[in-house]
Amino acid sequence: MATHARTAPGRPQPTRRGVLAAGGALAAASTGLLSGCGDGSDGGGGEAPFRAAFTSGGSQETLDPHVAPNFVDQARAKALYDTLGTYADDMSVRKRLAESWESNAAGTRWHIRLRQAEFHDGTPVTAEDVLYSYRRAADPDTGSPSQVLLSAIDFTASRADGKRSLVLVLEAPNFEFPTVFAGPGTEIIPDGTTDFRKPVGSGPFTHVSFTPGGTARYRSWADHWDGAPHIAELEIVPANEESARLNALLSGQVHYAADMAGASVERLRKAESARLLTSKRATAQQLLLRTGRKPFDDPRLVRAVQLGIDRAALVRIALAGHGEVGNDLFGTGLRGYPGGLEPRERDVAEARKLVKQAGAEGLHITVQTSAVDAAWQPAADLMARQLREIGLRLTANTRAASTYFSEIRTKGVAAFNTTSTLPVSDFLQQRVRGGAARNQTGYRSEKFDRLLDRARTTRDEQDRLALLARAQKIARDESGLLVWAFSDAVDAIGRTVRGLRAAPPNSHDWARFDRVRID
């Protein structure tokens, strides 16, 4: 059993694939020849609720939208609440509750106008609600994934200058600030909310019932500013075991099954009763080399590993072909990703030479891995074989999934990691900048940091993106954060479901159940 959910911007949450690793494969094998049907009671009509199955666990299991680390938390928050902005597929920001935003020439004061919208209790959404929500999410004690971004706001200087108009004052100029409007954990809640047992938001669904670890029930809200949902009721049900989600979908018990992988995907591909939603390149597969520590403080060794791994083979074997090769940079296809980069070609001779120059022949390196992502273990095995050819001996150390990320923060010199789609500028600020809270490689470069600072204070979008591109090219070679591949994120829907398309996690259209129709 045991597959955890997937985290919002960061990690695919530990997949509890442990106990039943072969589960999906077996289901696939045993049902391959059979026609998967046997519809449940629902399917037609508008009466039965739309049911979506997600992995859960590893979170506080609350409807507090500011504490939403996992995908299931995000899906639940999306139903109840709205944010000021929202991410398009390329992680650029679109307007949502905000009607407009603009900054002063310095990029320190952001003037935001809100559209006319109401909370479920009939009170209007006001500037005070926004200030309260942001102040709450900026408090480290709350636990919002966007806390770092929000803490750039000077709340003593920021104020409402009208019922639906406010000014956010930043402590330092930032023209990429609007990314925070769509950040997870920045949902707008009524001023003064501290209790989420009967949550009130301005989202497309109203709360009916929820028990931690159990089913969340919602009802369509006719008065939503963006139009009422097409389905009358929504249920988000937890099911940690992938084969349980698969079987529930195939038998028509649920309409949506999140997070399918490997054999389940193959099974669904053949099924007539279901359809796959495959979001290409949704997850950046990374190998983190701790450049702040021996032996990877030697740039020759970082370069040797970059040249020594065979990315195409890794995609073919570790990802079973469900992905594409990475180019050591996060964010292929996203806004701000630099164009025109040469792909990294494997060069065993050069890599071997670098290892020799660094005096590291036969060096033992331990890479941290876990069951968080099913691809890591095979990837580690394959990399060990590939790096042996350049004179490095890689061995894997498997750690417990649920505490993996806190452990690798301090332990080891190399580790696997994954990141879902998020804005490129946020990624660079929070994971690559020297001393950033989520910088796990210990990379520090004044040149890189200066370029980021200049980008932040540059008003013109094209100039800004050009600076970000320059910064990324430096980080690509030096940071020790190797993106060896991008893997697909796969959800699946029943054949009667309309109105959902494949969209990257964290983006607007992902798990957008208010646009769903059932035939």
Place this chain on the structure above:
Amino acid sequence: MRGYVLRRTLLAVVQCLVVLVAVFAVGSLLPGDTADVLRGELGTPEQVAALRSRLGLDEPAWPRFVHWLGGLATGDLGTSLTTGVPVGDDLGRRVGVTLLLGVPALLLVTLLAPLLGTVCGLREGSRADRAMNATAVLLHAVPEFVLALLLVASVSLAAGLLPATAIGMDTGALLAQPSVLVLPVVVLTARHLCDLARQIRVSVAAERHGPVAEHLRLLGLRERTVVLRHVLPNALGPAAQQYARCVEGLLGGAVLVEAVFGFRGLGGGFVEAVENRDLPEVQAYALLFTGTAVVVNLLGDLVAYRLAPRREVSA
């Protein structure tokens, strides 16, 4: 008998305490704590520290354990570190689901195993006997989750006869649609039923051919009397202990069956509690499982003692 009961009961309490201490010690040694798990990768060290102090996890471990034990004495199982909900509430919600799986499974085993075992024991080598043996061997060769997935694939997905999973169903919903329980109960029962039946079969066969039975027959007692009065009581004695073990097996099997069929029962709850490093929850589950195992074993031994006092079981 009374001294034996008293001795065993006292021992049971000590056993539970030892398990609790061990579980707490091991739980504390696991890497990371609830704050690490809940904040995950996205949490900054500052956020993790804030949560840790809010949960009281920055305090030393043993005083927390003693505090929890103190609460236990007054019937308070503590509060979940993960959800902030009383542990008792969580267990209460889940116990119904597990009972709905466990009780029918246990009833089936209780009723069918003696019947099957006796019939086969009395007719060694018959077609029924051979069929049961073959089935038992087969079930031992097939892991429970494989059996579960095979049944779902054939009975639910292909034939559409029974629901495939219990996703999103609480105790009330399960009671309203008991057909959901059929496949999981079959999976849970199958192997234990065969195990117990085989044990009874062997004992019945042995007792039937034993010198005592022969003697009684020579005394002119009817075969039925020999079987009911002598063979069965003697054969069921050792079976009572195997039966107790089968209850534990059902608890363990429930973890797997719950996962495959998507039940929100005790098994899944326990696994989640461990993953979340939620020690109050882990301890409550450990207490419940140990307590059940100890009590059931105690009852098994007492029944065995009662059925055949000379076979006193060493505690």
